[in-house]
Amino acid sequence: ENICVIGLGYIGLPTAAVFARAGCSVLGVDINSNIVSTLNQGLVHIEEAGLNDIVSKAVQSGKLRAATKPASSDVYIIAVPTPIHEDFSANVDAVVSAAQSILPYLEKGNIVIVESTIPPGTIQHVIAPIFEKAGWDPGNNDIYLSYCPERVLPGKILYELINNTRIVGGYTREAALEAAEIYKLVVKGAVIETGAPAAEMAKLMENTFRDVNIALANELAKISKALNVNAHEVIELANKHPRVNIHQPGPGVGGHCLAVDPYFIVEKAADQAQLIKLAREINQSMPSFVARHVEFLVSELRRPKVALLGLAYKGNSDDCRESPAIKVYRLLKELKGLQISVYEPFVNQEKVNINLVQLKEALSDAHLAVVLTDHKEFKQLDSRIFIENMKTPVIFDTKNCINIKNDEVKIYKIGDLNG
Numbered sequence: 499e500n501i502c503v504i505g506l507g508y509i510g511l512p513t514a515a516v517f518a519r520a521g522c523s524v525l526g527v528d529i530n531s532n533i534v535s536t537l538n539q540g541l542v543h544i545e546e547a548g549l550n551d552i553v554s555k556a557v558q559s560g561k562l563r564a565a566t567k568p569a570s571s572d573v574y575i576i577a578v579p580t581p582i583h584e585d586f587s588a589n590v591d592a593v594v595s596a597a598q599s600i601l602p603y604l605e606k607g608n609i610v611i612v613e614s615t616i617p618p619g620t621i622q623h624v625i626a627p628i629f630e631k632a633g634w635d636p637g638n639n640d641i642y643l644s645y646c647p648e649r650v651l652p653g654k655i656l657y658e659l660i661n662n663t664r665i666v667g668g669y670t671r672e673a674a675l676e677a678a679e680i681y682k683l684v685v686k687g688a689v690i691e692t693g694a695p696a697a698e699m700a701k702l703m704e705n706t707f708r709d710v711n712i713a714l715a716n717e718l719a720k721i722s723k724a725l726n727v728n729a730h731e732v733i734e735l736a737n738k739h740p741r742v743n744i745h746q747p748g749p750g751v752g753g754h755c756l757a758v759d760p761y762f763i764v765e766k767a768a769d770q771a772q773l774i775k776l777a778r779e780i781n782q783s784m785p786s787f788v789a790r791h792v793e794f795l796v797s798e799l800r801r802p803k804v805a806l807l808g809l810a811y812k813g814n815s816d817d818c819r820e821s822p823a824i825k826v827y828r829l830l831k832e833l834k835g836l837q838i839s840v841y842e843p844f845v846n847q848e849k850v851n852i853n854l855v856q857l858k859e860a861l862s863d864a865h866l867a868v869v870l871t872d873h874k875e876f877k878q879l880d881s882r883i884f885i886e887n888m889k890t891p892v893i894f895d896t897k898n899c900i901n902i903k904n905d906e907v908k909i910y911k912i913g914d915l916n917g
């Protein structure tokens with residue numbers, strides 16, 4: 499099978515590599531020529547467990563190569579980003595131009611699959627018309643058009659790509675069957691055929707489910723503070739109930755998925771999507787909730803120094819897209835007289851344009867350390883590094899991930915602050 503994967507980001511690159519490993523001849527396409535040349539050297543430009551290894555083997559075997567333009571193929575998989583505009587509406591321009599970019603190479607019987615997250619109705623109202631205008635008739639299966647959302651968790655992408663259930667939403671029933679055959683080359687989990695509209699909505703609801711649940715946990719953290727109970731204890735107790743699973747409060751919801759996808763539903767059904775909209779607002783309010791507490795914790799000090807630990811939106815990741823930690827940093831930057839140091843082991847400082855230092859230097863003479871990302875390294879930190887380097891060993895652990903049991907270190911968490 500010849501497969502052309504358009505977009506070599508967090509989803510496209512692992513997808514291309516997994517198909518190449520299965521023996522398909524894969525061409526990865528990206529408009530960024532740096533990404534293309536990096537891949538052609540067998541290297542990867544993103545941080546993801548296990549990705550280096552599988553990509554370098556696939557390139558060495560000759561099954562995976564990259565280019566800035568598509569080429570004639572049996573299957574085209576579109577995995578480009580869908581950012582949001584300032585007004586929170588979806589920007590599907592990249593998906594549209596990816597679809598247009600394959601038009602010169604399309605042949606009868608080709609399979610076209612969109613994996614990018616898109617607002618409900620996009621396949622029918624935006625993507626199918628692109629092919630129809632070019633003289634194709636996907637409704638009558640001269641090409642097979644499907645929407646097959648990616649559902650993999652960053653950090654576990656290679657495992658989930660293979661083992662998760664895959665939803666295959668055909669523009670027609672036949673298109674779903676054709677796309678399902680392709681995924682069955684690599685997916686060990688179930689491959690479920692459905693229509694494109696249900697697949698679009700299922701993808702969005704999965705992330706919305708998580709966002710709404712995290713908003714509930716964040717609201718509980720705020721309530722607990724007001725009512726003087728410990729949110730973490732409440733969550734642990736409530737979750738002993740067989741049908742309750744309260745999520746974890748934190749500094750907010752980041753990443754390119756949960757912090758974005760719910761808006762795609764709000765955009766298309768603003769009157770009905772009340773809870774979804776409110777959940778977004780609650781989660782968006784968390785960075786300033788955290789910043790206010792930091793301000794409170796150092797309010798008595800004359801020249802406070804605060805060390806921020808972590809900028810990525812989630813643990814063991816270098817991804818800072820929509821990261822609440824960056825928002826907290828920016829809010830704290832605005833406070834006069836506050837000295838801020840930042841330690842972030844995964845992120846390149848040029849990428850975020852924030853000065854990063856080593857952990858000891860960040861903690862040195864600090865009055866407060868604020869943990870904003872649950873990197874594994876932070877979970878393993880010993881009390882000594884805080885005691886020996888900080889002016890006062892006080893931690894505000896917004897991710898509830900520090901494992902220190904030493905009374906010399908004072909630890910505050912979101913939802914149990916006595917302030």
Ligand code: SAJ
Nearest residue numbers: 649650651704705708712745746748751752753755756811
């Ligand atoms: N978070 C909390 N509390 C929690 C869980 C998460 O505050 O209890 C925060 C995280 O710190 C992070 C954000 O939420 O900032 C999102 O992280 P995540 O690990 O929940 O999810 P993502 O965004 O990395 O990946 C999600 C996944 N969706 C679901 O779990 C339903 C993944 O399967 C999707 O493929 C991905 O979105 C996507 O690409 O859509």
